Amino acid sequence: ELGRAYRxxxxxxxxxxxxxxxxxxxxDGTALPVPDEMAPRRFLAARPVELLTDVLADEAARAPAFGLDNALRLPFRVAAKTGTSRAYVDNWAAGFTRERTVAVWVGNFDGTPMRGVSGITGAGPVFARVxxxxxxxxxxxxxxxxxHFDSxxxxxxxxxLAGPNCPGVLQEVYLPGTAPRHVCTMHxxxxxxxxxxxxxAWAQAEGLASASVDAGNRSGGTPGFILPADGDEFLVEPDLPESAQAVPVRVMAPPGARMLELRTDTGRRIDLPPPFVTRLPAVAGERRLELWAPGGSAPLAVTRYRVR
Known part of the structure; x- marks a missing residue:
């Protein structure tokens, strides 16, 4: 199925x-007809497929994860992707040129995990050789x-779009009519x-400019939950201890807020100072979370999510 999709x-x-x-x-040795599985049919429009192909063939995009000299670097351009399942039970590498499609699976036939073998180190070299x-x-x-693209x-x-204050510029391609129209205001x-x-929260964790804090305090956005979004679903990993798993909470604060409060469906109240980020235990079930301002008479926002 994977090979057919890439084909x-x-x-x-x-x-x-x-x-x-x-x-x-x-x-009696008489040849029998072998019917086609299906007649040819289009399942994706040509232009998005061409853009996806360009992404899958981007060696520079692979470099941060795999390095420049990796298993998918061949003497000719190839669109390819690797994948690794939980606990290294399976890994795959699939890709294509205009003339050939190759899909590789690596794993143990009894379903036991491999020892740290990922898609780029297991299936990747096999893919490259084939x-x-x-x-x-x-x-x-x-x-x-x-x-066919707009650059x-x-x-x-x-x-x-890169502005005069942006320290770096990246040339990117887009389907016609989908390119960004606004100039960057972050820098x-x-x-x-x-x-x-x-x-x-991300900017502060990365140690970026302190102006980020000002941006949070002068926000004109509607208070609410960025995470978990209403309807989100979280899966508990059975192989990891519960103490190591949590639901991330990130809040859009009202202008000038210095302290907010979270109220859980178990009656717990949690103070939430800037940058308005925390983590909650991943307790199985249908969960409800409220965002309150100190002394408020009604919640600023409510979100519902599920843990299973």
Whole structure:
């Protein structure tokens, strides 16, 4: 199934028939018909598939996780992705050129975990070897025609168009009509960083500019829960101790707030100072959480989530 899906991407969003049996014969040696599994059909539009292919073939994007010299770096451009399941039970590598599609699974047939073998270290090298052999003697066609995309210089932090105060610029491609339209406002002319209240906790954890705190205090946004969002569902990992698992809470505070209060469905009250972030025990069941201002007569916001 995985190989078939990637083959569909290689064909521009068209999934075609796959034959696992090349020929069949009756008892008397007479050839029997082998029907196609399905007729070719389009399952994704061509342009989004082309953009997805460009993402999967981006060697620079792989480098932060895998390094420049990794198993997916081949003499020709290849769109590829690795994956690793829980506890290293399975790992995969799948990808394609315009001419060949390869999908690899690595694991133990009895389902026991491997010893720290991930997709890039297990299935990745197998994928690279098989793809190299499959492409031997084949001249690869271009994977992507970037003339179909719009190109923009963006701020890597905000994702908006790069402004005069942005310290770094990234050239990114977009489907026509989907490129950002607004110039980055996070980087200020005085060198400070204004990430706004939604990213306040992250900015403080990263040790970024103190202007982030000002952004949180002058927020004009509606008070509410960023996390958990209403309807969120959290899964408890059975192999980890409960004490090591928690539900993250992040709040959009009203302007000038210095202290807020969380009220749980068990009657617990928790003081929440800036940056208005905490963690709650992952208690199984349907949960309700309220956000209060000190002395308030009604909650500022309510969110419901599920832990299972």
């Amino acid at each position: 569909g991407l290689a064909r521009g969003g068209v999934v075609g028939p796959v034959r696992e049996v090349r020929a069949a014969y009756g008892p 793809m190299s052999l499959a492409m031997k003697g084949v001249r690869p066609a271009p994977l992507v025609d970037r003339s 923009r210089a963006i701020c890597p932090l905000s994702g908006e 200020r002319s005085d060198g400070a960083l204004d990430v706004g209240p939604a990213y306040l």
